[in-house]
Every structure is written in C-alpha cells, then in structure tokens.
Amino acid sequence: MTQTTAGRPTGEPAQRKQRAQITARTLRTDRWWLAPAITFAALASFLVYGLWAIFDKSYFVEPYIAPFSSPCLATSCPEGARFLGLAPFGDWWTLPPGILILGLPAGFRLTCYYYRKGYYRAFWLSPPACAVAEPHKKYTGETRLPLIIQNIHRYFFYGAVLIALVLTWDAVLALRDEHGAWGHFGLGTLILWINVVLIWSYTLSCHSCRHITAGRLNHFSKHPLRYKMWTFVSKLNRRHMLLAWLSMYSVMLADLYVRLVAKGIINFPLA
C-alpha cells in the first residue's frame, strides 16, 4: 500500500506572501552572456557549413569520401563512392545524395540532451543563463508538441550507430591508395580515423546509450556484464559535452579536408 510521507498541514499560512519585487532581469555581475553567445556562434557556423557542404558536389576523391555525404546511396554517386557498391535509391534521386542520410546524424544531435541544453539557452533563451529571466511569457517545456518529440532521441541513437559504422568502414577504405592497393596512410586517412574515434566516443557517451546498457535496471548485481558496460558508458557520459563539440568540429574539418582534396586545392603527396 502506497503511503505519503506525512499528513497535510491543517491550514495555509495566515498571510499570503509575495516574491521579492525585483525588477532587474538578473543581478548577476559576471559575463553570463558569453557562454550562450559562443554556443550560438559555434552552432550557427556548423549549420552554415553543413548547408554549403550538402550541396557541394566535390565529396569524393579516391580513397576518401566526405563524412557529410556518406553513405552514398544513389546512382548519381561516383562508383567508388557508393556504399558497398550499392545504389539502392537508383537514378530517380536527383538531389545531392547527402540529403538522403542527413536526417540521422542531424536528428541525433538535435535531440541530444547536451545540445538541447545548448540551443535552449543560446537560441531560445529559455533561459539564456542560470538565474537570468527568460523573455517568454509562457512555458510548457517538453510536455506537448513540438518539443515532446525530443523523446524520440533513442531512435536517432540507433541511427547514429549505423552512421558511425559506415564512417568506420570509410576510414578502413581510406587505408587503400587511389588504385585500391592496401597500405596507404595519408593525412586524410589520419583525419578520418581521428574523426571516427571521436564520433564513436560521442555516440557511445549518449544518455540514451547509458540508459539502454543498464540504466533502466534496478538490480545491477544481477547483470554484471551490463553493469560493466554502464560503468564504461557513464565514464564517457561525464564528458558528453566535450565529446559533442570535439566530434562536431572533427566531422566538419574531416568533411572540409576531403572536399579540398577533391577540388585539388590540397594536392601534396600523401594528402
């Protein structure tokens, strides 16, 4: 039988009190606006780059494929760029092939618990910083549409794992030279491997991953293997914010590097 912790009080306070009437939006004296301003600029720059990259056609040069356009799943992809040689979307897809898979990584980051904090503060000012009043008159949070959709995060996590597997495969293929012979290790190979390690670290540090491994259990002692996985993910999870930023910039820089090589702007040996 469920019980409450204590009985209810016999009556309300004799006199209803009001909050302190302070008109200032905040009395903070530190530079509270700096963190949301940096977040705004960083996320906005990523969005601008992503928009450019998705329509840029120089996304493949043997043996590298730009992460924003991988997996390449349409007939319009160069033959060597197609994922496992397949083109399941055929030739009816005429838009840039990167758009086909954009939703998975974008949705994963958009619904990520860290990025939510970042953009709720920096873009929606809800709140801009702790103890700084938000400008909105009404607030319902994630209780109703559209923000209740944030609860879909774990499905994007599954999708993000698939994308991480694809990027890993791309990094393996980057160990071949432009003629397909194994043993190549150029600067691009190194950049793709660094990126893939950071992408995996960010993906596995996800709060949904932490929950799925064992967070949903109440008896860790009955599931020692899952508990070990949870412990590992929890260690990564403590650095989720750092990994979110590092992986965001690593994927952007790796993508840019491949495109510059494909355009011939970077053309030194072992590029």
Add this chain to the structure above:
Amino acid sequence: MGYKAKFRVWRGEGGEGGLEDFVVEVNEGEVVLDVIHRLQATQAPDLAVRWNCKAGKCGSCSMEINGKPRLGCMTRMSTFSEDETITVTPMRTFPVIKDLVTDVSFNYQKAREIPSFTPPDNVKPGEYRMQQIDVERSQEFRKCIECFMCNNVCHVIRDHEENKPAFAGPRFLMRIAELDMHPYDVADRKDSAQEEHGLGYCNITKCCTEVCPEHIKITDNALIPMKERVVDRKYDPLVWLGNKIFKRPGSSASK
C-alpha cells in the same frame, strides 16, 4: 587584513521592499553570512536571515549573492574584489517573509505529494538484501541538504509562477528518480513523474546541477535517467511490444 566592503541587501516584508546600501567591515577568512551577521550586530538589528550550521550542511542560508543562488555560509568573501559591491537578495522563486528569509513551504507541499518508499508486500523489514552497487546510484541523491536552490534557480517556476502547481522541481523529481531506482520499491513512479509531477517541463538546461552545493549531478544522474524511464513507458513502442511478448507486467525497468 580587514577592509570595508560595499553591500546592497534586499530588505522588506511580504514582497514589498528594496535594496539598501551598507558599508561593513570584512575580515580575512570570512564568508558572506559572517558579514550579514556583522550587519545585524552593528547596523541593522532587525535584518532577518535564516541560518543554522554555518558549515554548508543544513541548507538554511540559501540566498542570492550577486544574482547567483548560493549558500551564504559557503561563499567566501575572498572570491570578490575589495572594491566590488556585493548584492544579496532572497531567493526569487519563493515568497518573502522578511528580508532574506523566504517561505519555502512550496517545497514541503511537493514533498508530501510524492508517495513514500513502497516495498513489496512479501518482504518484511529486516529481510531486505541489497548489494552496494544496487543502491549506490541513489545514494548520491541522499546527499541533498534541501537548500532548495535547485528549485529556486529552475526557470520553469522561477520565471513562470503559473507552473508551480504542475511542476515538482528538480529536488523532488530527483526524489522520484531515487525511489524509482531503488531495488525494493514497487510503486509506479514513471507515469506519475510525467503526468503529476511535471517531468516533461524540464528542458535539461542544467541550472539545478550548476547551483547544487553538494555537487549532485541532478540532471545527468536523476532527471535524464528518469526521462529515459518515462520514454520506456510512454513513448517507446519497441519496449511496449517487448513487455507484451515477454509478459513483463507493470514495469518497463527490469527489476
């Protein structure tokens, strides 16, 4: 070496009042609460401030110092420059009784609304057998000293008084998470967390974690895990299907 510090302290009753300026002596090693006490002793004998342990363990002296929720007894004066004006106000989210003392009964009301620990009927007191790894997760939440600064800073109710009936605040959502993670608790916490205590209002902006004087990872270890448990129950069709196929009655968390 002592110096004269400039203080602005909010004074008033029942919400009406304003900031008053003081110049007060500060000595080496002192905290803000020491200076408030010196103000009481020398210039403002009727200044009201709630305090008790002076060791950061009772949660009584919650106030806002230069706009940030802090414990007066744990805020060293050495963290401010000598020419800085230090503004001290009561917690904004709760009604003021007098000066720096607020009426925090909102929190007691919310505490009463949460069903207490509910063990299975067939396990009697003295028969609980739990391993350390099963309980240590929720032990972190037991460090809470109930200073209510997390509820004070949370914009859901700080900026929206109208949300108070629907939202329990981080402190009590953490309490629900603590009970839901307990190996021997059988009460259904997930639906009620979302429907009755307003977990969906939390947009995980982590201010509760930032101000916690006990450094409890409220958001990462309590609120987000609780949100994920609610997703299991309410928003994940695969978990729903698994519960149907494998006949896991009542709970999405494997006990």
